Amino acid sequence: MTLGRWVGERANNILNGTAKLHPNFMNLADKNFLYANRFMSGTRTLQALKVAKVAGPIASVAGIGVSTYNIAFGKGSSWDYADIGVNAVGLGTTALVTLGLVSNPVGWVIGGGVLIYNGVRLYQSFNEGN
Amino acid sequence: MSIKPTIPFVGLLAAIFFAVCSVVLFFSAFATMGTQLLSAFMSSISIFALLLIDHSYMSIDFNGRVLQLSGFFKVRRMKIDINSICGYEIHQRVDEFNSLHNMLVLVLGNGKRVVFPKIAYANYLLIETFFEANIKFMGYRPLRFADFFKKWVPIVTFISGLLALLVALQKLL
Numbered sequence: 001m002t003l004g005r006w007v008g009e010r011a012n013n014i015l016n017g018t019a020k021l022h023p024n025f026m027n028l029a030d031k032n033f034l035y036a037n038r039f040m041s042g043t044r045t046l047q048a049l050k051v052a053k054v055a056g057p058i059a060s061v062a063g064i065g066v067s068t069y070n071i072a073f074g075k076g077s078s079w080d081y082a083d084i085g086v087n088a089v090g091l092g093t094t095a096l097v098t099l100g101l102v103s104n105p106v107g108w109v110i111g112g113g114v115l116i117y118n119g120v121r122l123y124q125s126f127n128e129g130n
Numbered sequence: 131m132s133i134k135p136t137i138p139f140v141g142l143l144a145a146i147f148f149a150v151c152s153v154v155l156f157f158s159a160f161a162t163m164g165t166q167l168l169s170a171f172m173s174s175i176s177i178f179a180l181l182l183i184d185h186s187y188m189s190i191d192f193n194g195r196v197l198q199l200s201g202f203f204k205v206r207r208m209k210i211d212i213n214s215i216c217g218y219e220i221h222q223r224v225d226e227f228n229s230l231h232n233m234l235v236l237v238l239g240n241g242k243r244v245v246f247p248k249i250a251y252a253n254y255l256l257i258e259t260f261f262e263a264n265i266k267f268m269g270y271r272p273l274r275f276a277d278f279f280k281k282w283v284p285i286v287t288f289i290s291g292l293l294a295l296l297v298a299l300q301k302l303l
Contacts, residue, residue, distance in 0.1 A: 059291030063294030098225040108283070
């Protein structure tokens, strides 16, 4: 199995699993009031959703951190510079879209570009190891 | 009437993160021209983040005649006579944090627009009510393909970040 296919299948499973879990929780809460607080209005669920919202940007920040570490300690390559640049642009676009300073279509084009870059980089780093 | 913005924890943390990265690169034992330029780039991002916070997280004060807007760090200050305001628009937007929502945009007499992002205010309804009572409504601008953006913007951001993280982990291994 190729890496791209493996990543695609895992991402698909996660998304499908999340979509299935949500109605399951809702049905459970409808049938059993004991679960209602836990799954519908529970603070843990809300907290988990809040974390999920910032998970992408935090992961991008972590990526930038690792690239910075590599460069600062003499192990960096030109790919590290490119990773920092592209992910910083991605984060900046997320911020500008959130603050209403860039339109959604523009943000979508840049965000899509960053996604493609990161996908290609993952494939390339698995194959070449940098 | 006075409306205060929320504290932008995410933005401030991002600004601090980039400032720390910049300092680490600047004082690196392996410093080259490239690392110095990258350090300057990161300092710029940090300053840009702080300016964005100041630009968007505004305090709103209204004394009956003048609308006073002041940035989070008080760098951006605007005093707008209520008569010089053309009106306000409601724009439909999608973002990572608020999903599909409406955003208020003030249209000034000189053609300038002041955006009030939803993320910046805990009680956005208060601003909507204030605008509705005092300023002319100029129209609603729906977002084309709103459902598409609503569904895919969070997914694309999440997967993009995940891929960046996996690349980073691959580097560490």
